[in-house]
Amino acid sequence: MPAKLYVIHGSHPCATVARALDIKQIAYKTIELPVGVHAGVMGILFGRRTVPGIRFESGEKVSGSRAILRRLDELAAEPPLLPADAAARARVLEAERWGDHVLQAAARRILWPTLMANPSAAPSFSEGAKLPLPAPVLKAAVPVIGRLEQRLNKTSDAARAADLQALPGWLQQIDDWLADGTLGGDPPNAADLQVAPSLKLLMTMEDLRAIIGPRPCGAWADRLFPGSPGHLPAGSIPAQALPLGA
Numbered sequence: 001m002p003a004k005l006y007v008i009h010g011s012h013p014c015a016t017v018a019r020a021l022d023i024k025q026i027a028y029k030t031i032e033l034p035v036g037v038h039a040g041v042m043g044i045l046f047g048r049r050t051v052p053g054i055r056f057e058s059g060e061k062v063s064g065s066r067a068i069l070r071r072l073d074e075l076a077a078e079p080p081l082l083p084a085d086a087a088a089r090a091r092v093l094e095a096e097r098w099g100d101h102v103l104q105a106a107a108r109r110i111l112w113p114t115l116m117a118n119p120s121a122a123p124s125f126s127e128g129a130k131l132p133l134p135a136p137v138l139k140a141a142v143p144v145i146g147r148l149e150q151r152l153n154k155t156s157d158a159a160r161a162a163d164l165q166a167l168p169g170w171l172q173q174i175d176d177w178l179a180d181g182t183l184g185g186d187p188p189n190a191a192d193l194q195v196a197p198s199l200k201l202l203m204t205m206e207d208l209r210a211i212i213g214p215r216p217c218g219a220w221a222d223r224l225f226p227g228s229p230g231h232l233p234a235g236s237i238p239a240q241a242l243p244l245g246a
């Protein structure tokens with residue numbers, strides 16, 4: 001039986017792990033859980049409420065995108081997700097940790113208040129899902145699921161505004177890493193796989209695609225993860241919350 005990867009459709013850290021499995025050519029089956037319900041199911045199955053989690057053929061379970069990538073490198077050495085050179089490896093690990101703790105979490109904090117204010121965009125996030133729910137059901141579910149997700153992710157309009165003010169500095173950091181080779185190699189490393197899906201989630205918001213897309217990091221994320229579900233049209237984020245001069 002192949003490995004089982006537990007995800008929610010469109011989740012950015014789940015995209016990280018799915019791509020790492022593809023790169024390692026490890027066979028796996030995706031188990032898609034409904035948003036909101038996933039936290040309870042994952043808590044029971046993995047003792048931690050977040051996706052991604054993976055159950056390997058051996059029965060071993062690992063939860064968390066970074067922990068899973070470390071284990072994948074142990075299980076299948078080629079191609080490595082971390083550089084062999086110690087200094088380069090430390091830089092990639094630091095960019096990966098930042099991508100997880102800072103950008104991944106911020107993408108959720110920015111998305112949920114935006115989706116709450118624009119529930120008609122909800123069906124676009126379920127495009128390509130194995131469990132496609134009817135559009136009216138998805139739109140109607142946004143206030144309930146959105147409130148839960150806002151609580152789980154400690155977000156609000158104010159938290160989103162603070163993250164958006166920090167966004168230009170974060171984009172510069174990613175462009176700097178692309179320029180110095182920490183990111184952007186071929187095949188992608190663990191930090192590429194961690195950071196790019198968060199940028200793609202941010203770019204589902206047209207207001208942010210306008211800021212991110214023209215930068216080197218925007219083009220790089222589009223190249224690495226060409227298809228990502230979700231679309232929030234321009235104007236979904238109030239203009240006063242967008243970073244000035246980004």
Ligand SMILES: N[C@@H](CCC(=O)N[C@@H](CS)C(=O)NCC(=O)O)C(=O)O
Nearest residue numbers: 011013039049050051052064065152
């Ligand atoms: N940073 C961790 C956690 C990922 C995470 O927070 N995933 C979200 C979905 S994108 C989740 O499961 N949230 C549910 C919750 O917070 O209970 C990782 O990269 O694995």
